[in-house]
Amino acid sequence: MPQVYDQLREITTRLEKHYRGMQDFEFTIQGGKLYMLQTRNGQSTGVAQVIIALQMVEEGVITKEEAIFRVDPNRLIDLLVPRVDEKDVKPGDVLSKKGLPASPGGAAGQIVFTADEAVEKAGHRTDKNPVILVRSETTPEDIHGMEVAVAILTSRGGMTSHAAVVTRGMGKCCVAGAEDVDVNEKMREMRVKGQVFKEGDWITLDGTTGRVIKGKKKLLPPDPAMLAKLKQFMSWAEPFRKLGVRANADIPRDAIQARAFGAEGIGLCRTEHMFFEKDRIPHMQAMILTDNEKDRRAALKKLLPMQRSDFIALVEKYRRFGAKSASDLKKVMPGLLRRVEELHEFNPMLGHRGCRLGITYPEITEMQARAIFEAAVAVAKDGVKVFPEVMIPLTATLKEMANQAAIVNRIAQEVFTEKEQKVDYLVGTMIELPRAALVADEIAKESQFFSFGTNDLTQTTFGFSRDDVNKILPTYLAEGILKQDPFAVLDREGVGQLVKMATERGRKTRPDLKVGICGEHGGDPSSVEFCHQTGLNYVSCSPFRVLTARLAAAQAAATDKLRVEGGRTK
């Protein structure tokens, strides 16, 4: 296809003219069309893709409809992360260029060599005490350190290594497999280019290009000019989209970010995360450790006002930030009664949590439902339109669902009577166990919506523990046993079959059943496409994935349109 190469040359010239920062490109051609541009230096793939798409439309080479396919939804994150200020980087500062750009963005921090040290040093103020966790490779045992570090550097492992996969999931900067960096965890030192770095030394990582840089470099916020371009690009894509996009948000900060990226509501609020704030822990422990109902109720009583104010804060922040009209706020507060504490169990994944806890200790469900409805009523009195969807987690049978829905509905009525104010709400369930999908027609009798918890559903369907899968996955991907990490990209053949089955069976019982997904797959383009094709109502994903989901949903819908228009499929 010589015209492809002509096009390529033309675009390269155009690119260099319009965007000097980018050099060293890599092109990917699919179906005779130029889709992707990788750049290893200075600017990111996502930035390049958006610029090229806009440029090509402006020059009349492609239509707007075609343009929306020229950007990889996964790369939109590149436009939203902090960047290393190149003016602050002197030639001798770059210690390594051999690392993989595993998760984009720039970050500067003090080196730590273990997860425990990361926690100790960063504390709860990761912004004030930024640390970079440096390890030869990370394992699931490091997760607490990865959570508090601002960035991760590893000397081993590829783009699907533990560090790479986990940081991408967190939207956190990572340089992986920097082979010329010699990490000695025992000696607590890192050697590179003949220089020795100790715990506490400052380094800067560029996860967009894979560079390791000496010292504390200046970081720049996302380029406002690029954000304007992004906005223009998204305005072309958005009209196609049919699938709703919500965000998973447990704290106001997440709600604000979600709103900024255009989320249409909160699709998952894990109330158990709220329980782990410092001031709640003693009450939480008191509740869990007691073996009598009276003490448990006393502890729950103390947690109630805290949880209620959490919900109010979540709604208020969500509303204040970026809400244009009251109608935008319709779906802001689904409460979720999820696992509260996993205690010590042999297989915590398969243990005493979710609705099982709410059935053995109904007072926990009662308290959480009360916090949700008291908060909803309080904000409704302030004139906010609020529409809570109370989600019962981990159901496997109709009777579990009926048991918990009865409690929620009873508490709702109690609160409405007490406060002389009503709000509309739904009670539904998280479908995260194979059995729930198999008996979805039954469960839908008592459930007004389904939200697929595809993380847990993938674990149980495959019998893969997410924590342990990294022992198996590298071999499986290398041998071609699996094409993709099923925790990143929804397994359509197996897990997807259950999603489809449950959706169909659920809607047979209840034609207006609202169906969404709230696993991490909600932010993965291929999975979003599957959700669109399966007729789901919405996806819910991490806040920083909202743009990705929006574009992926638009691409899926536009593909449908192109198909209908006659064979011009992507």
Added chain:
Amino acid sequence: MPQVYDQLREITTRLEKHYRGMQDFEFTIQGGKLYMLQTRNGQSTGVAQVIIALQMVEEGVITKEEAIFRVDPNRLIDLLVPRVDEKDVKPGDVLSKKGLPASPGGAAGQIVFTADEAVEKAGHRTDKNPVILVRSETTPEDIHGMEVAVAILTSRGGMTSHAAVVTRGMGKCCVAGAEDVDVNEKMREMRVKGQVFKEGDWITLDGTTGRVIKGKKKLLPPDPAMLAKLKQFMSWAEPFRKLGVRANADIPRDAIQARAFGAEGIGLCRTEHMFFEKDRIPHMQAMILTDNEKDRRAALKKLLPMQRSDFIALVEKYRRFGAKSASDLKKVMPGLLRRVEELHEFNPMLGHRGCRLGITYPEITEMQARAIFEAAVAVAKDGVKVFPEVMIPLTATLKEMANQAAIVNRIAQEVFTEKEQKVDYLVGTMIELPRAALVADEIAKESQFFSFGTNDLTQTTFGFSRDDVNKILPTYLAEGILKQDPFAVLDREGVGQLVKMATERGRKTRPDLKVGICGEHGGDPSSVEFCHQTGLNYVSCSPFRVLTARLAAAQAAATDKLRVEGGRTK
């Protein structure tokens, strides 16, 4: 229905005349028919049921066909366990009659109060140093002690308590919930009837009646007269049976017992149990702990002859004991490449085991396949007809199955060439993950048989860990959320749906696909009935459950016959 009461009176009289040992009966009437007789003293329910069935046929009250429904398959075990010799029990010896007859049989042993003490005291010679584990209640943490104890006594908990369920699964005597026994684990003492018992004191338990007896009482083997009656009874039931019944056996002792109870082959041989014999542990550890293939192969080379001789011993013992003709031996040696070692994992249930281990370390599969085929060829040369079915565990995808089947087939050909002897064999898979059931049509392309591992399939379908389920189950049963323990009785609605789906899809690809189950459900009457109805070829269960499965399978088939004959359903 006055005739029922006439019948009842008549039978009572008859019973007392014919079987003086029984007093204190309890009758259960279902559909106007007298089905069960519980006896709380001296003789067991199963014994009573068989005697009455035979008696009623002899007196022409019911037909043989009707008689086979008069015995609860679960109670056949009562006829096969050791009994307390009543002549040895003086009136003052009985310490408690308040315990529940949780798992039948008699046992005498020295008291221990913790699982660790049980292991320490009993060692590996449980017959030489019999211990009885006494606890207020047992938990999954006690399992190692329960395995070596000859019997269990608890002061708390009912017929579905942990102790009761686990011991019934093991076929081990248990008296549960003996409220008048005061167990003080910290003080290491048990108080009952004002007497104090310390560690090392002898007691005798009667799990058939729920009695706790002082001292070491004489035990009697199963009554030969009753065994003759049982044989007669089974001869009426057996002609109906269509479902094959095999046994799960890892060691020759189990194979012998299975054969004695009429198993038609070994349906599951967990080779990993063989690995944990004392002489193998160092090699096993060497294999697991090394991180290079060469050392792993060296360790495997040492394990090969051990495993080969294990297989030979299993076949030889099975053959020598009770085999009437060579044709009886057709299916004696299915080898199973199952989890080898679970290392340390967050969720061991969902971890790096089964075929995943065989894919990451193909040399393990190679060694095990070699042991199986070398053993098969060796016994075949002795004129034994042997038919190994090599089962690949924990498959979730076609490619896993293809990968492992290729190794097994290659090794088989190598061994046949080296030894100049062939044997017929099959390569199939354990279906124990929801995904495997969902893509069974695919997996059947490379799998010549399916065996449902319904223990693991129940865990993953429900998201219940078997180890943790006892925290939830008591509440769930009490609240009616679940009608039965899904680990004891197959959940037809959920797990059963997957079994049915996989059977149908598998046979669509491969019409002659042989299908069985090898979970503990294989010995549960309701689950056996489901397997019959679903068109499975066989069930495989614990050796002591073989009779139960045989009778349950006969009842299921006879029920079909009655249905066809016109509404005379059970």
